[in-house]
Amino acid sequence: MNHRGGWALIKRSWASWLQYRSFFFVLAFGWMIPPLIYLFVWSTASEPAPIAGMTPPQFVAYYLVLILVNQLTFAQTNWTVGDIIRMGSLNSWLLKPMSPLYNALASEVAGKVVMMAFVVPVSIGLAIVLRPELNATLSQGVFFFIALGGAWLLRFFWGLWLACLAFWATRADALLALQDALIFLLAGVVAPVALLPGVLQTIARVLPFYYMVGFPVEALTGQIASSEVATGFVIQAAWLIVAIVIYRLVWRSGLKRYSAIGG
Amino acid sequence: MTTSHILVNRLVKTYQVPVREGGLRAAMRSFARRTYDTVEAVRDISFSIEPGEIVGFIGPNGAGKTTTLKMLAGLLHPTSGEVRVAGFTPWERHADFLCTISMVLGNKSQLIWDIPALDTYRVLGEIYHLTPAQYQQSLEELVKLLDMSELLTKPVRNLSLGERMKCELVAGLLHQPQVIFLDEPTLGLDISMQSRLRRFVLDYNRRHGASVILTSHYMADVTALCPRVILIHHGRLLYDGGLTDLAARLAPFKLIRVGLSADRVVADSALPIGVEVLQREGDHLELRVPRSVAPAIMAQLLNTLPVIDLVVEDPPIEAVIDQIYQEGASLLKAPSGDNPPLDFHAQRMEASEEKTR
Numbered sequence: 001m002n003h004r005g006g007w008a009l010i011k012r013s014w015a016s017w018l019q020y021r022s023f024f025f026v027l028a029f030g031w032m033i034p035p036l037i038y039l040f041v042w043s044t045a046s047e048p049a050p051i052a053g054m055t056p057p058q059f060v061a062y063y064l065v066l067i068l069v070n071q072l073t074f075a076q077t078n079w080t081v082g083d084i085i086r087m088g089s090l091n092s093w094l095l096k097p098m099s100p101l102y103n104a105l106a107s108e109v110a111g112k113v114v115m116m117a118f119v120v121p122v123s124i125g126l127a128i129v130l131r132p133e134l135n136a137t138l139s140q141g142v143f144f145f146i147a148l149g150g151a152w153l154l155r156f157f158w159g160l161w162l163a164c165l166a167f168w169a170t171r172a173d174a175l176l177a178l179q180d181a182l183i184f185l186l187a188g189v190v191a192p193v194a195l196l197p198g199v200l201q202t203i204a205r206v207l208p209f210y211y212m213v214g215f216p217v218e219a220l221t222g223q224i225a226s227s228e229v230a231t232g233f234v235i236q237a238a239w240l241i242v243a244i245v246i247y248r249l250v251w252r253s254g255l256k257r258y259s260a261i262g263g
Numbered sequence: 264m265t266t267s268h269i270l271v272n273r274l275v276k277t278y279q280v281p282v283r284e285g286g287l288r289a290a291m292r293s294f295a296r297r298t299y300d301t302v303e304a305v306r307d308i309s310f311s312i313e314p315g316e317i318v319g320f321i322g323p324n325g326a327g328k329t330t331t332l333k334m335l336a337g338l339l340h341p342t343s344g345e346v347r348v349a350g351f352t353p354w355e356r357h358a359d360f361l362c363t364i365s366m367v368l369g370n371k372s373q374l375i376w377d378i379p380a381l382d383t384y385r386v387l388g389e390i391y392h393l394t395p396a397q398y399q400q401s402l403e404e405l406v407k408l409l410d411m412s413e414l415l416t417k418p419v420r421n422l423s424l425g426e427r428m429k430c431e432l433v434a435g436l437l438h439q440p441q442v443i444f445l446d447e448p449t450l451g452l453d454i455s456m457q458s459r460l461r462r463f464v465l466d467y468n469r470r471h472g473a474s475v476i477l478t479s480h481y482m483a484d485v486t487a488l489c490p491r492v493i494l495i496h497h498g499r500l501l502y503d504g505g506l507t508d509l510a511a512r513l514a515p516f517k518l519i520r521v522g523l524s525a526d527r528v529v530a531d532s533a534l535p536i537g538v539e540v541l542q543r544e545g546d547h548l549e550l551r552v553p554r555s556v557a558p559a560i561m562a563q564l565l566n567t568l569p570v571i572d573l574v575v576e577d578p579p580i581e582a583v584i585d586q587i588y589q590e591g592a593s594l595l596k597a598p599s600g601d602n603p604p605l606d607f608h609a610q611r612m613e614a615s616e617e618k619t620r
Binding site: 015088260 | 356364
């Protein structure tokens with residue numbers, strides 16, 4: 001593993017992404033809109049009486065945390081991997097004595113830093129205005145950060161294997177759009193998963209998408225009990241392993257195909 | 264154990280390419296069931312290249328040059344055959360192998376558009392694990408050779424095509440590779456930038472003893488840089504040897520331009536036997552003579568005719584190459600002595616007539 005080169009790549013990507021910061025700020029703003037809408041919908045709806053035990057300030061807290069988690073876990077790199085494979089830019093990655101995974105990770109990490117420069121101040125501003133109620137314990141805080149790391153890795157590798165299908169299909173990014181739609185429905189964006197009707201909630205808690213966004217949020221805001229958090233970690237870790245295994249298989253056979261037919 | 268830097272043995276590459284006819288119905292049919300054509304991009308090519316050699320890969324578009332280069336650089340798996348580059352099997356993409364080679368593509372950039380090239384170089388220094396001293400020394404040398412220090416800190420998108428190519432070359436050679444694949448490095452550059460880059464490649468090759476394989480459609484690149492050429496046509500190796508030998512083999516004659524004194528008319532019949540008059544413009548004649556007897560004929564012309572000016576030249580290399588590209592293997596298959604002389608002159612005349620039409 002060429003960590004030295006990888007780290008340098010992250011720094012360089014960061015420098016180049018800072019050039020486009022206004023683009024990323026606009027992008028980040030766009031991603032904030034759906035959760036913001038549902039923040040207002042649910043906090044208004046819960047004004048007469050709490051919904052599933054959640055009061056308006058709790059909905060505000062839930063969605064503000066969700067905005068941060070969604071931004072931090074959104075794997076924007078995966079949208080470009082397909083193009084890189086299709087347009088032959090992969091060649092210059094393959095000619096370097098370094099795993100091409102670093103290139104994807106570099107833009108991923110760099111992008112996060114740039115976007116956080118926008119999202120964090122905006123979230124703090126919203127928090128001052130909307131007054132969320134968040135009574136997280138220390139252990140919930142610790143669970144949150146672990147779950148957040150797992151969520152990012154899971155969303156990144158899950159998207160990456162989908163993106164690598166570009167080795168076979170020209171528009172594999174349609175699957176990324178499908179993934180985003182499923183995250184919107186099942187990961188706690190349209191409504192906290194705790195509020196979903198019975199069967200749907202069960203399905204949501206089994207599929208990987210909840211563990212990409214909703215799980216860390218609920219671990220912090222206390223929608224799920226500590227025992228459920230433990231189960232959640234197990235399921236998240238299992239999906240992460242599945243995602244990495246699939247990614248490796250798809251990458252390897254994709255690369256074989258690529259080097260058989262050329263870029 | 265061989266000392267060759269590059270060994271290619273019976274290399275074959277075939278592709279399956281999906282085919283379908285135009286139109287909606289054909290599109291629907293191919294959606295349900297695709298049909299494929301087998302394209303033989305490289306057919307049974309063998310050659311070896313010694314350390315420090317500069318070899319020109321020539322051939323028409325689609326001949327299989329880039330496919331071969333990609334196999335040598337490890338980007339493509341061959342269908343069959345053996346390749347060793349600096350002791351490695353390229354497509355295993357061993358880190359040490361990748362540190363030994365470099366591939367610079369004239370039509371693809373590895374630089375990041377919006378930041379100065381220097382930022383990319385720093386990352387490359389880290390990727391190739393250069394020490395700060397190695398990095399600095401290598402960068403300074405390349406920047407000096409290409410005279411481009413003022414380009415380092417400008418965003419790449421603000422550079423001209425030629426300036427960008429200089430930056431690409433530095434990026435490709437920063438880690439001091441021993442085997443360099445240059446695919447059309449002078450594509451789209453002006454004459455002086457082309458010759459500057461040629462000088463640079465030659466300098467680099469001399470300083471570091473690196474082997475260079477170059478593909479180019481500009482014959483000036485090939486004649487200036489490559490004592491040896493490998494000619495590929497329809498995926499087959501047609502010729503491997505010196506460029507001058509190739510010209511001699513294909514065009515076994517020389518062109519003699521003679522200027523005669525104006526006070527005497529010389530009839531064609533007064534010329535030595537074996538001489539063919541290609542063109543006569545007043546007192547100037549353009550003659551074609553068999554290469555083997557050219558010296559004797561020159562002596563005879565000087566002795567018997569009122570010669571005031573005499574120039575001997577080889578047929579232009581572009582004409583030789585054009586002939587091969589168009590007629591392909593048949594030219595090189597015949598034993599060299601029996602080759603019909605290629606009518607370059609007529610060809611050029613036709614071309615110029617085409618233009619005037």
